[in-house]
Amino acid sequence: MTLKEELENVLAEIKNIGGIEASAIVSRDGLLIASDMKDDVHAETFAAMSAAMLGAAETAVSELRKGLTERVIVESQHGRIIAMGAGPKALLVVMTAPDAGLGLILVGMRKATEKIMELLK
Template sequence: MRTDTFQKTLDELNGSSADIEASALISVDGLMISSALPQHMDEDRIGAMSAALLSLGERATRELARGGLERVLVQGKDGYIIMTAAGSEAVLTVTAKANAKLGLLFLDIKRAAQVLSKSL
């Protein structure tokens, strides 16, 4: 089943680094496809915000002639939110700790997004 593949990929991504706190696969419409989120996180809000930010990122890179969008990175005092496209129909959103090693995270996220996009 595809849903099992999505969940397995997200669980493996979360387990790949102690810096990753949560991950979710979200449709470009903002609907949650699969998630590995803590209980206190609202799936509907995360879905809507992720879809909106990815859309804005794509528009910004196009308007400012920066090429195709690789990722959207939001840095807060307590950590990061990283979004990347998983094919043309979904976005992979990951939350990470403030002291995360971003280079390694970007690599793990890119690999997971490739696996997820093939399953969509």
């Protein structure tokens, strides 16, 4: 199995958690590595903006000396975007339905980020 397929498997696994509509693994500097998204979304732009979002949040947090950034959660009218670091090289972003329960999703994402970190070592 190629690295890309292994990463895609990680995304397929978290999809089994209810409420996740789309997901992507993005390099810290904004390049799309793997995605599970509908065709009408321009995944590359989404990837770049997610990386910018998490990067800016991390920079803001470290300026305030508040330790490590756990995650960024964006709540919008039709859903949520959650971005989490997955090691020094990548981040994981998912989109959820607006009423999806966060608990299981966050646990699932934590597990996924550990796997991604391991794969991209």
